[in-house]
Amino acid sequence: MTPRIPLAVTALAVAVVALAGCVAKDAATTADALTVTSDDNTCGVSAAGASSGTLAFNVNNTGTQVTEFYLLASDGLRVVGEIENIAPGASRTLTVTAQPGNYLTVCKPGMVGEGIGRAAFTVTGDQVAVTGADAQQKQQAVNLYAAFVKDQVEQLLPAAKAFTAAYAAGDDVTARAQFPQVRAFYERIEPVASTLGDLDPKIDYREVDAVAENLEWTGFHRIEKDLWVPAADALNADQVTPAWQNWSPSTPEQRAQLGERLVADIGQLYDYVHSDDFQAALDGQGIAAISNGAISLLDEVATKKITGEEDWWSHTDLYDFAANVEGAKMSFSFVKDFASATGAQGATLVERIQTGFASLENELATHGSLSAGFVPYTDLTAADKRALVDQINTLAEPLSRLTGTILN
Numbered sequence: 001m002t003p004r005i006p007l008a009v010t011a012l013a014v015a016v017v018a019l020a021g022c023v024a025k026d027a028a029t030t031a032d033a034l035t036v037t038s039d040d041n042t043c044g045v046s047a048a049g050a051s052s053g054t055l056a057f058n059v060n061n062t063g064t065q066v067t068e069f070y071l072l073a074s075d076g077l078r079v080v081g082e083i084e085n086i087a088p089g090a091s092r093t094l095t096v097t098a099q100p101g102n103y104l105t106v107c108k109p110g111m112v113g114e115g116i117g118r119a120a121f122t123v124t125g126d127q128v129a130v131t132g133a134d135a136q137q138k139q140q141a142v143n144l145y146a147a148f149v150k151d152q153v154e155q156l157l158p159a160a161k162a163f164t165a166a167y168a169a170g171d172d173v174t175a176r177a178q179f180p181q182v183r184a185f186y187e188r189i190e191p192v193a194s195t196l197g198d199l200d201p202k203i204d205y206r207e208v209d210a211v212a213e214n215l216e217w218t219g220f221h222r223i224e225k226d227l228w229v230p231a232a233d234a235l236n237a238d239q240v241t242p243a244w245q246n247w248s249p250s251t252p253e254q255r256a257q258l259g260e261r262l263v264a265d266i267g268q269l270y271d272y273v274h275s276d277d278f279q280a281a282l283d284g285q286g287i288a289a290i291s292n293g294a295i296s297l298l299d300e301v302a303t304k305k306i307t308g309e310e311d312w313w314s315h316t317d318l319y320d321f322a323a324n325v326e327g328a329k330m331s332f333s334f335v336k337d338f339a340s341a342t343g344a345q346g347a348t349l350v351e352r353i354q355t356g357f358a359s360l361e362n363e364l365a366t367h368g369s370l371s372a373g374f375v376p377y378t379d380l381t382a383a384d385k386r387a388l389v390d391q392i393n394t395l396a397e398p399l400s401r402l403t404g405t406i407l408n
Helices: 134-168 172-194 199-204 207-212 220-227 252-273 276-285 287-303 317-340 344-365 382-400 402-407
Strands: 034-038 043-045 049-051 053-061 067-073 079-086 091-098 101-107 116-124
Touching: 034 067, 034 101, 043 101, 043 116, 053 067, 053 079, 067 091, 079 091, 079 134, 134 172, 134 220, 134 252, 134 276, 134 287, 134 317, 172 199, 172 220, 172 252, 172 287, 172 317, 199 220, 199 252, 207 220, 220 252, 252 276, 287 317, 287 382, 287 402, 317 344, 317 382, 317 402, 344 382, 344 402, 382 402
Parallel strands: 034 053, 049 116
Antiparallel strands: 034 043, 053 091, 067 079, 067 101, 101 116
């Protein structure tokens, strides 16, 4: 990354689906509860659906590892509800309010990775009216936001281990394929690391930034330069310094060390987002900072990613671009109901933002996707870049007014 002013924790542009636990309907009784049986290899839910309203999932851990249970939106990213730290032999209950729609259930033994037993879960019935104390609804939003961040880091850590293992072993073909996919998890939650002193520079600084700040260059982009060896006449990211000046490819021993350091730094991030300090920081900032997160990540795209300066050697910038946009959209979807509740102007603003995201995503989709892959950034023409900039600018204006609308 280029140097940036440290953002508040809630400048994260990652968020979750419409609020759970913020509706009016009688609380689910014990008899109504769904049963979830989680062990080291399976995640069984007693039913594949339920009626809309307040749902209770009694999660029983019969495995050997501490586990957690998620109810996800159908996109597999947005967290509707989660319960964690369920010890072997223990049971805990997740209570959420679910609107009609399609969801996914998943368990995560060991609390790392993408989880197991992912299964469809359908909620039928009528839309449930939003009620309850405003403060309670906002706290629920913060809690679910924290859950999404933790989920992304839980997937980032094992993905980074696999990536660095391939890199250390000299399997550059595998490592190149994994590089942009692993980074997508980080790009959705990157501003968290920015609050932890030098953690983001260790994980994600470009060479020119590390040199400018007299820091040892480590992390994703140090590995990137090994994986995409620059041509002898290539320039560095400052477009002045020859890429080979004072640099040579890493030895196998150096590769192993760089990989271990990246995993250790991501492990530090993992520890932080699972700490009381992280939750306290989010609680202190509140709902407005989440909307600011959407604005901040879109600004990141507009000022950094669109220039192609992020992934200087691999030209995988569009993956980072897409992850940032996805994170900004998540944050927006997390707080849009608060904006709509302010009245007609708020509802109009929400509609404009939704349209802006759809148009930007459609434009980005002409170049690929996170799942199927993107074309190299160097393949984009000036017209392609201009079209993306136009869509970003169209979205940025209404999005910049989101926080003020929520606070009115």
